[in-house]
Amino acid sequence: MTYLAKPKFHHPSLPKNALGYTRRDYEAATSTLCAGCGHDSISAAIIEAAFEMAIEPHRVAKISGIGCSSKTPTYFLGASHGFNSVHGRMPSVLTGANLANRDLIYLGISGDGDSASIGFGQFAHALRRGVNMTYIVENNGVYGLTKGQFSATADRGSKSKKGVVNTDNAIDLVAMALQLGATFVARSFSGDKRQLVPIIKAALAHRGAAFIDVISPCIAFNNHPGSTKSLDYVRAHNEAVNALDIMIGREAITVDYEPGEVVEVTQHDGSVLTLRKLNEDYDASDRVAAMNFLQQEAAKGRIVTGLLYVDGDADDLHRHFNTVATPLNQLNEPELCPGSKALDKINAGLR
């Protein structure tokens, strides 16, 4: 929450990426969220990921719903088209946008109210259709913009700032995403940039439905003792199963690991995901095992983070539909209109 406008000058020594852009080229308007909000850290991670991957900002469409999380697309990738839609409907708007132009990168930003309550249905259906997107839920377990009501991801037994204990069961969006067939599922923590940035990069490179649940403490309404989404609680209960490095394109892998410690996944675009195991038993290529592991750890009160599942050969909705390579929004009369002769034939068949 700063009122100082960011200076437009770029220091000549600012590092540049492969496109010649600096990090500043991936920034946008100054955040109006509360000082210290976890969501701002996620915006920073998105900026970092896009910068490091040398994505052209204007080739990203950032689409959100309603809520604190959904306000954040204003605060990153200022050259991108943004779409702040209505509450809970980001997934359908993103699906439609994706159908219209398969060549852009689709970044969906949502929150736990937006995706686990009002938009639970759309969250589910966009994932099961395999829409090619990166779907980030900035999950703080609370309705921030309306001042502190529980959301559907709040754990049973957790306490609100006003002292009310939540008696409803929590929705685990990661468990849902795994069941629904998302082909990239991760969970991270807004306070762990080292973990989050590579996960976002890998998700952006993924072809198919990539879902990231980012625990993002609400410092205004959900950062008190008794909350299970506070900074202290998440730090104390974070169980990272792996550490991710992502190699874009055909770069040589330079990180050396002991044999057996590392799993490599090559995604469709050629990006190589190098997963260093932190938990020996965890296998990010086994959907069923991942679901079991998550449930077991959740029962022990642990928040499992890392790249939880990935299918490097995943398909997306366009491949299911066998749509043409040219984006649909670039087709014109010659490709779309069958013309008067065809219509005459149709007429003749109706007599």
Next chain:
Amino acid sequence: MPLTAVNDFVIRFANVNGSGSASANEMFARAIMRMGIPMSPRNVFPSNIQGLPTWYEVRVTEAGHLGARGGTDIMVAMNPQTYNADVAAVEPDGYLIYDSTRAMPPGKPRTDIHLIGIPLTAICNKEYSDPRQRQLFKNIICIGALAALLDMDITELEKLVGEQYRTKEKLIQPNIHALHLGHAYAKANFKCPIGLRLQRSDKVGDRILIEGNAAAALGAVYGGATVCAWYPITPSSSVAENFTKFCGKHRHDPATGEARYAIVQAEDEIASIGMVVGAAWNGARAFTATSGPGISLMQELFGFAYFAEIPSVIIDVQRAGPSTGMPTRTQQCDLINCAYASHGDTKHILLLPEDAAEAFEFTAGAFDYADRLQTPVFVLLDLDIGMNHRLCRPLQWDDARRYDRGKVMTAADLEAGKDFGRYTDVDGDAIPFRTYPGTHPTKGGYFTRGTSHDARARYSEEGVDYVEGMQRLLRKHDTAKGILPRPLRRDADKPTRFGVIYYGSTAPAMHEAAEILTARGHTLDLMRVRAFPFHQDVASFVSDHDFVFVVEQNRDAQLRSLIVNELDIDPVRLVPILHYDGTSITARFISGAISDRLDALKVTPLRKAMS
């Protein structure tokens, strides 16, 4: 005296749904069309798949009156469940055709109608052993008998059988055989033809027979729609299904076989309109098809698309509401809900086609209007147009026609230094420029939002910015009035104080009613409204008359309300004529209702009374 008429009667088939009667009945109707005789078929069916009563009505009309007439001259009563009611519905001196194999349910016998008993079940049982064959061929045998009774050219039926089973050749002969079984029985046992009969004519011309939903789907194909998102709902599902069928035929890359379209059966109507809005924002032509309950569900995103100015096309095939209402009955009851859809001050574009031909034209046009005006456009069909085959003029397309993609700023425009403000009225027509996402690396990006914004799409809660935007949206609707299909006016031969306004599926019944009224000495000028917001001609039409009847198919006189509200007209001068029981409106109803009102309004001028 039995009813006698040539090419002018109503025949109604009472069936059980799921019994295979539909295709036989349709063949009967088509054979009449092939004889050059105009006819108008209608399905009356329940919200059910198997076992409940359905009716199929064919109005045979040399005069070309395609609206429902009301009444039944020949009842083909094949459903014991509704037999008594069906018998009661026959016009005096009309005909009842029934299966005489077994005694029909007991009921009050009618002595004022003519009974024609054909032992259909007995003929079938003698000829066929397979129970399914017995059921299916019974329908065909019945059509064969009707051909004899009505003097229908049986070769037309034979040809239709051949066309229908082109790909299943071994079914052709058995069906033709069944036709002749019925035909021969009727010839041998009754005096053929009966008083009501057919005679070859040339009144069909080059007209085609098509359902409005199929025509609208073709309109979407021709209009360049590439994204369709929908959720199944009667009576609109066949729009999306036909779009799927036509795209399968006409929209695949011939070299690669790849699809030049994407169709999503969404999880609900909210997701459907969300996808449409997302796709349209991203520069594709996108539409959804739905009915009243779907319109209710989509409200929030209609408001978004209106305020954020995103082109989107919604085909609403209206059915009787409120709530689930009568899902398989027709009404024009969504006008207000569409015209002012969503919270806050909104106004939307409505198109009101009268038949399948206009459903095609208006749907194709809707994509141009939506792109040009950057706003939702509603194509309002109803079940009567959408789900019935209707004769209409052939569909036409001008190959020189180009899609109007509206004001879209390109990378070249931006590179050339054109100033881009997403909501800036640069041309004075209240329509701003937009950019498609991904157009230019540094220019033309903007943020689309449902919150208040200024002329450059920046978030703003300043009253001045908000009011300026809302006023521009109003002015944009003024621009729309000059672009949308104009109302069609048809004045009587002599001057009159009375006018009639009507729209949509009321048109054929209204035209017939006008003839009836003229014959009774009532003179009326007609205006068919085809779009909302209203063109200035609507206001002129009202001001040209002392009283204007507004004929529509809903309880609350919705078009009349819109006229009163939008054109500031004294409601007293607009006399509602309302038909809303779910059946198709008829000329009998309209002419009767208008006659009654005219008699009541007929005040003799004072001077004349004094003299």
